[in-house]
Amino acid sequence: MPISFILIAGALYSLFNNFRDSMLALAGIPDAVVGGILALYVSGLNFSISAAIGFVSLFGVSVMDGILMITFYNQERSHGLAPVDAMYRAATTRMRPLLMTALSACIGLLPAAISTGIGSQVQRPLATVIVGGMLVGPVMLLLAVPALRLIFLGRESNSTGEEAR
DSSP: OHHHHHHHHHHHHHHHSOHHHHHHHGGGHHHHHHHHHHHHHHHTOOOOHHHHHHHHHHHHHHHHHHHHHHHHHHHHHHTTOOHHHHHHHHHHHHHHHHHHHHHHHHHHHHHHHSOOSTTHHHHHHHHHHHHHHHHHHHHHHHHTHHHHHHHHHHHHHHHHHHHHO
16 A cells, blocks of 8 residues: 555656645545545454555545646636635536545445445455545545645745745
8 A cells, every 4th residue: 555655646746747736636545544444444344455455446536536626726726816716616616526426436336335245255345445435535625625735735826926026
């Protein structure tokens, strides 16, 4: 899992060419991880290789959501919107795709997460992690992470705006 996290961070840096935006795209991962761990705890499952693969998959989806938000925010800022307005538009415009992605993953993997038949020992931890992470992660990505991003993105915008005047 640490190797996948480092690879994702490197790919983000190559995408944004900016350390700040790369780290802000990763900001949704802790919430998704909390959801996955909470789902494992509630279901009484132990951490396993299958659950670790679920976390890696969860990292990818969470980072994809972060990339969508940061990219749309940067587009709105390039059109001249203030940081607060740009983040509001990014969050409201990307809310439906983020929630639909999360909901489709949850509905699709819910049968595997609650299964008890043959082979469920392998698929159940993976599905449980993804369902739990996809229930908590995108909601927090739309509620808490924009405020965090606005704090960091607004500082640089204000400082560069003052220097330009």
